[in-house]
Amino acid sequence: MDEKNLYNSLFDEDDSIENRSSKKIGLSKSSSNVIIAGVCGGIAEYLNKDVKLIRFISLLIALLGWFPFFIYLILAFSLPAEKKILSNEEIIRINHENNITILAGLFIYLGFYTLLTNFNFSTNNFVFFENEFLLISSAIIFGGLILIDKIKLPFLNYYNINFIETQKNEKMFLGVCRDFSNYLSVDINIIRTIFLIFTILTIGLFAFFYFIIYFLSKADVVKQ
Amino acid sequence: MINKKLFAVSLIVWGIFSLLIYFNILIIENQLITSLILISYGLLSTNLAFKESNRLQLIISSTVFFIGIIFLIKSTYQIIDSRGLVFYSILFISGANLILLFIENMNKKVFLYSGVIIFISSIVLLFTIEKIGILYFINQTYKIFEIFLPFLLILIGVFFFFRKVK
Structure with missing residues (x-):
């Protein structure tokens, strides 16, 4: 010792x-x-x-x-x-x-x-x-x-x-919420919760915008 | 640090004005003061977010600014259908936030296009919602939502409270 x-x-x-x-x-x-x-x-x-x-x-x-x-x-x-x-x-x-x-x-x-x-x-x-x-x-x-x-x-x-959190979250549907959470450095669950509440409050209209954002982002990526 | 001071000063100013209203020294609506404080905080904080290129701060402060605008409208004009106001507010604020995100980063055209689409659809809905006949449907949905809102809030709160952050 x-x-x-x-x-x-x-x-x-x-x-x-x-x-x-x-x-x-x-x-x-x-x-x-x-x-x-x-x-x-x-x-x-x-x-x-x-x-x-x-x-x-x-x-x-x-x-x-x-x-x-x-x-x-x-x-x-x-x-x-x-x-x-x-x-x-x-x-x-x-x-x-x-x-x-x-x-x-x-x-x-x-x-x-x-x-x-x-x-x-x-x-x-x-x-x-x-x-x-x-x-x-x-x-x-x-x-x-x-x-x-x-x-x-x-x-x-x-x-x-x-x-900047390196989020390795799997996309749930098309990955719009995940991309948003990565871009804003916010917890993915917060984005998903806000999206869900907004979808209810706009009686489904936000789900339609989800698709629009997805297709626009895809077109943006292809363009680049 | 500036943001911290801005938040503290806004709280103090709101408190002082509300205290004056509380003791009937200042005779105006409390909602008007709240809206003006929210607008000024949101405006200054948005400016700060642009300077620091902080997207999250940009979203939060611009939302605060727009909520202030809604409060101002509510305190100035008599809104018959306040439930409908929530519907348009969500669309307007989301559209505006997306456009602000584009201004912050001009390379992301997706924010501009989607923001403009949401903005235009909110304006179109503003004039056509009664003609389409979904105003009744929106009111019914909100009535149901109001019943479940406390449980939803508590559930979401408890979920986030005990969630382990990786």
């Missing part, structure tokens, strides 16, 4: 860079997995759970009204920030994943909201959006916090990262 290993075995210390960077003393905000302030990321890392599960639970709690938002804000300002060094690729991957999580969260939230209003549930003080004053003041606070860089919304940094 060499000197370093002997020291580690005696004092139970692993001096590798990875462990030094990710070693956690207690509950802290995540600096790598951030959507708003990194509270959920920090809790997930502390509990050693999937961050998506923690975020999903938080989203459901957020449906209860304004109170969870204040708890979140208190945690965001009181918890210490964890220092973790990540590679650029990893940051891009996490940001991309978090952008999809934001989109998914919005869908779930709006889904619950419309469900409650459709069934004539009184959403006063129950759903965040219903409280006009709170929504307005939150917008001002959020805007201020973004301006002083206290809140990091990944979709705002998304533009600055030249994210």
Whole structure:
């Protein structure tokens, strides 16, 4: 046993860079997995759970009204920030994943909201959006916090990262959605979902445009 | 970074104006303020997207701009059939976005042709939809869609939430 290993075995210390960077003393905000302030990321890392599960639970709690938002804000300002060094690729991957999580969260939230209003549930003080004053003041606070860089919304940094995902998706029908997703560097499932919703809302007219775009792109390729 | 500041400033300006309306200091419709903020954010952000040649940003910001225009029309004029507005909006916004994608990359003629086709068909439908008689059909489809919309939103949301990104 060499000197370093002997020291580690005696004092139970692993001096590798990875462990030094990710070693956690207690509950802290995540600096790598951030959507708003990194509270959920920090809790997930502390509990050693999937961050998506923690975020999903938080989203459901957020449906209860304004109170969870204040708890979140208190945690965001009181918890210490964890220092973790990540590679650029990893940051891009996490940001991309978090952008999809934001989109998914919005869908779930709006889904619950419309469900409650459709069934004539009184959403006063129950759903965040219903409280006009709170929504307005939150917008001002959020805007201020973004301006002083206290809140990091990944979709705002998304533009600055030249994210090009090499998608090896198989085409489902003629490959128009796949080509669009590659051209715009967007997740293929988002394009497909938008296309599907638009097709329903235009009572099938968008399916007709799908064929037009396909044949025009084919003609364009032949011309070139 | 500029986009981040633009987003933050838009939020603050919207918040301040809405607060003034909330306390009856400013007596105008909230929808008008929202539309004006969306239009200005969309316009500035589109300009930024062209400068940075960012296609995704271009699509998002131009969509925001057009949504602002729709809100402005809704707050200024009385729209009898708001369901029909969704139908035309989708066609107009899609067509306009495709044309913008062509402007960003002039080599892709497919965007120009398909954009113009969608645009023209939306204008043609605007004048002929009542004559064809599918307006009733559109309304019925939207009524059914509105019932299933929350479930659809939740399902799509949960799917994207727990989907593993490769």
